[in-house]
Amino acid sequence: MALSPADVLAGLKEIVEEVAGIPAASIELGKNFTDDLEVDSLSMVEVVVAAEERFGVKIPDEKVTDLVTVGDAVDFIVNAAK
Amino acid sequence: MSQRRVVVTGLGATTPLGGDVLTTWSALLAGKSGVRTLTEEWTSLLPVSFAARVAIEPSEQMERVEIRRLDRSEQFALIASREAWKDAGSPDIDKERLGVVIASGIGGVITMLDQYDILNNKGSRLVSPHTVPMLMPNGPAANVGLELQAKAGVHTPVSACASGAEAVGYALEMIRSNRADIIVSGGVEAAVHQLPMAGFAAMKALSTRNDDPARASRPYDLDRDGFVLGEGGGVLILEEYEHAKARGAKIYCEIAGQGLTSDGYHIAAPDPDGAGVQRAIKFALRDSNLSTKDIVHLNAHATSTPAGDVAEANALRAALGVDADHVAVSATKSMTGHLLGGAGAIESVFLVKAIQDRMAPPTINIDNLDPAVTIDVVREKPRALPAGDIAALNDSFGFGGHNVVLVFKSL
Numbered sequence: 001m002a003l004s005p006a007d008v009l010a011g012l013k014e015i016v017e018e019v020a021g022i023p024a025a026s027i028e029l030g031k032n033f034t035d036d037l038e039v040d041s042l043s044m045v046e047v048v049v050a051a052e053e054r055f056g057v058k059i060p061d062e063k064v065t066d067l068v069t070v071g072d073a074v075d076f077i078v079n080a081a082k
Numbered sequence: 083m084s085q086r087r088v089v090v091t092g093l094g095a096t097t098p099l100g101g102d103v104l105t106t107w108s109a110l111l112a113g114k115s116g117v118r119t120l121t122e123e124w125t126s127l128l129p130v131s132f133a134a135r136v137a138i139e140p141s142e143q144m145e146r147v148e149i150r151r152l153d154r155s156e157q158f159a160l161i162a163s164r165e166a167w168k169d170a171g172s173p174d175i176d177k178e179r180l181g182v183v184i185a186s187g188i189g190g191v192i193t194m195l196d197q198y199d200i201l202n203n204k205g206s207r208l209v210s211p212h213t214v215p216m217l218m219p220n221g222p223a224a225n226v227g228l229e230l231q232a233k234a235g236v237h238t239p240v241s242a243c244a245s246g247a248e249a250v251g252y253a254l255e256m257i258r259s260n261r262a263d264i265i266v267s268g269g270v271e272a273a274v275h276q277l278p279m280a281g282f283a284a285m286k287a288l289s290t291r292n293d294d295p296a297r298a299s300r301p302y303d304l305d306r307d308g309f310v311l312g313e314g315g316g317v318l319i320l321e322e323y324e325h326a327k328a329r330g331a332k333i334y335c336e337i338a339g340q341g342l343t344s345d346g347y348h349i350a351a352p353d354p355d356g357a358g359v360q361r362a363i364k365f366a367l368r369d370s371n372l373s374t375k376d377i378v379h380l381n382a383h384a385t386s387t388p389a390g391d392v393a394e395a396n397a398l399r400a401a402l403g404v405d406a407d408h409v410a411v412s413a414t415k416s417m418t419g420h421l422l423g424g425a426g427a428i429e430s431v432f433l434v435k436a437i438q439d440r441m442a443p444p445t446i447n448i449d450n451l452d453p454a455v456t457i458d459v460v461r462e463k464p465r466a467l468p469a470g471d472i473a474a475l476n477d478s479f480g481f482g483g484h485n486v487v488l489v490f491k492s493l
Contacts, residue, residue: 019147021145042151042212046212
């Protein structure tokens with residue numbers, strides 16, 4: 001099922017807020033997970049697993065390092081869901 | 083060079099009687115019980131349906147996101163350490179001279195078992211990546227060390243129910259040996275879960291007084307039938323004396339020495355002769371340059387088990403001799419339940435408060451004192467301690483035959 005980038009961004013905001021306690025309002029496409037949002041490596045694993053469950057996609061471990069920004073993650077998930 | 087002296091400059095606690103030291107101490111002097119019937123469904127699986135949970139849930143004292151990546155034992159450690167650090171005046175110290183020694187008897191057992199359930203029911207992909215840092219027994223000490231950026235060393239002695247006292251003693255040695263000037267020391271436990279409770283129940287170690295939980299923990303009473311599991315933790319800030327004076331710190335008292343021995347007798351049962359306990363007391367007094375004449379108060383291990391309480395009382399009488407007549411003995415587990423690895427720590431906090439307020443807390447629930455107990459137990463109401471220079475003992479024992487005695491004295 002196709003997902004819209006806006007839906008994926010909204011879902012990711014909820015996940016990152018739940019896992020890392022970062023206010024949804026400060027989570028934007030250009031934000032870097034590590035440097036801007038301070039999501040550490042263990043919490044990133046939680047974000048990935050939660051995103052897989054929520055969007056019904058598979059995010060392989062070797063792809064996770066490529067998801068540097070929130071926008072990278074949105075693009076990956078939208079494409080994976082096509 | 084004369085030995086570096088060590089004082090207590092801060093206290094913190096979260097216990098079945100209160101979410102901080104003062105609330106806990108007031109309840110203790112008032113003789114209140116922190117033991118309650120558990121509401122969890124799993125109690126129907128067990129012969130015991132009560133325990134002493136903390137009075138204030140961590141969720142009321144910490145942020146939600148912080149809680150979800152910390153085991154309950156780690157939450158207790160941070161709550162008590164934050165209170166103690168603030169109480170010590172949040173000292174400005176070279177981090178390479180700051181250490182942490184916080185023990186736990188069992189570690190993150192609730193995390194381990196909850197994640198095992200997730201593994202079995204939902205698969206390995208959903209096991210939390212925080213599982214290992216949450217279940218490791220050094221997790222409470224490590225998290226406190228991380229928060230305070232302590233770099234002199236972070237340690238976790240494990241000796242079952244003697245762990246908390248052993249941690250405080252380890253901290254004393256770290257300062258004496260000049261590895262550090264301040265140590266955040268203590269012990270925590272979070273094991274109110276069906277598996278540890280079933281294990282203790284299988285040993286016949288737990289009280290089964292399900293119809294009257296608040297009266298179940300009754301050290302020295304003839305009808306005692308086992309201990310009551312408690313949870314929580316206590317933290318003491320230990321500091322080198324000159325360092326504390328130089329920064330104008332509030333000084334509660336001195337921690338004057340410790341004695342440690344092992345029984346070599348049985349994995350769980352106390353040595354009925356109490357020889358190991360007697361030697362620990364002797365070593366502790368020698369280490370403190372004190373004699374039995376100086377001791378006015380003792381916070382006993384006294385867990386409310388039929389065998390343990392009498393073995394300990396006999397050992398105390400033998401070690402203190404006629405001087406036991408002027409030692410006011412308090413068994414505070416009658417009110418807090420048994421915090422396992424946290425017990426020696428919260429009881430050290432109580433000893434420090436007793437010296438400060440010159441007041442020994444009561445032992446509740448003694449309807450009929452066991453005639454085999456020949457020490458002077460403080461019953462029902464608190465008892466005033468003498469003015470002037472005084473010293474007090476805290477003894478703790480653990481499965482495995484561990485004996486730890488700590489000595490605190492007024493300054």
